Amino acid sequence: MxxxxxxxxxxxxxxxxxxxxxxxxxxxxxxxxxxxxxxxxxxxxxxxxxxxxxxxxxxxxxxLNTSPLVQVSLSPSDADFPNPERGFYRFAIDPSKITATSLDYVVADGQRLVYTPGDLSAYRTKDLPSSYLTKLNTGFANLRKQGLKAVVRFAYNYPETEADYLNAQDATLSRVKRHIAQLQPVLQANADVIAVVQGGFIGAWGEWHTSSNKLTTPANKAAVRDALLAAVPASRQLQVRYPGDLAAWYPTPPTLAQLLAASPTAAARIGQHNDCFLASQDDVGTYWADTPAQSAALRTYAQQSSAVMSAGGETCAPPEVTQARMTCEDILREGAAYHMTYLNRDYYEGFFAQWQAGGCMAELSRKLGYRLQLQSVAHSAIAAPGGTLAWQVALSNQGWARPMNARNLALYLVSATNEATVLPLAGTDLRQASPGEPLQWSGEVTLPATLSPGSYRVHIGAPDAAAALAATPAYAVRFANADSAVTGVQWQAGTGRLALGSTVQVQ
Incomplete structure (x- = not known):
């Protein structure tokens, strides 16, 4: 030996x-x-x-890298800060009308998500004109300039009151399919600033009820679903209004492995949006069924599905206030149970008044969606150009939901002149971060052969997966960790990275 x-x-x-x-x-x-x-x-x-x-x-x-590892321990933070693709959203306007500054107030208020209702009421009986499609692309470009992402829905009507919805008009199935095909290039080209696409098109507000063209039959719903799955970028999830539809299509909720697969099945591409969250015993029809047992089964399905797939929505005016679950205890319990990633901050104010009075708004704001907290990071102390750098990361998700869209960690080697070499960490898709569960990764990454010898500061980040946004700080995930003057750990707002206070010697 x-x-x-x-x-x-x-x-x-x-x-x-x-x-x-x-x-x-x-x-x-x-x-x-x-x-x-x-x-x-x-x-x-x-x-x-x-x-x-x-x-x-x-x-x-x-x-081969045999140098010892530099260990960095990190402290948690309770601060509330914005993060992409999660949290409270603001109700915006048709995406074709978004200007370069029209949503500055959203950023100023500390949100990173907007709901953009595409209004197709003028086109119920005709094709979408090229001018509208061009304006959509311009609107998404303006969204990109402001560091925001969108929850997107297209519909043929937006009733002024909840009584008007019974007379709302939509389009024929053939027209819907034609419009979805026309929108496909726009959705594909702007996937980077789309957080999720809601089903839309069918019925009042595009909520898949009260259709004037019988689009709510099982066959027609399935046809719209299939058209949307073909049009929505594979990197983005579709969400539908009713868990009953999901349960009918896919009796067994998808698994995490199916979600993370290179080619996910349809079941692993569709989440849900609840547009009357907490507002009545069945959330105003969300969990309606013939029997209480069937309704309970839909709730169980929704909880199991949302543990993997995305979920969000809004509250609404309760039909009977006594049935609404408006306390802090209610939202903190059910927000976690249904893995809510986002909620509409502009509706319904009655709920927000109760949550503010109950003192839970700050906690709710922190808990919506993901909240990634690093426990420790380790990396090689010494590395060589063209050689490997060993790394280890331990983190936990303190939020209610896993991230909706794929995103990996990266290490950054920052030179004395502040030039950063990006080292993507393979296998660190943050969608693996289940709420409340610790997660550990380790591996090795190869340094560029052209990397100059010297001392490099080490940062860690979670940049956007889209190449066009990867270097934009507003689209980077901020970790729930506190700065430390002692260790040098510090969030870098200008780069969207966390400085670890450690160095690696390249020689």
């Missing part, structure tokens, strides 16, 4: 010397290598110069 260890360390030292990663002294015909580390001998015998050629070394040894 001793001979085997000596051979191993000799090989390690040989690789390290070839990469200028260890100390050594040149002699006449060889190099004497010294190596320090756990389990390493104090010195390794002379290695012939003939063996020092990199070409003679196995690739795995050339990339």
């Amino acid at each position: 001793e001979q085997q260890n000596t051979t191993l360390w000799a090989a390690v030292a040989l690789a390290c010397a070839a990469l200028a990663g260890c100390g050594g002294s040149a002699e006449n015909d060889g190099v004497t290598i010294s190596f320090s580390g756990p389990g390493a001998p104090p010195a390794v015998a002379e290695v012939p110069k003939a063996a020092m050629s990199k070409a003679a070394l196995p690739k795995t040894l050339l990339q």
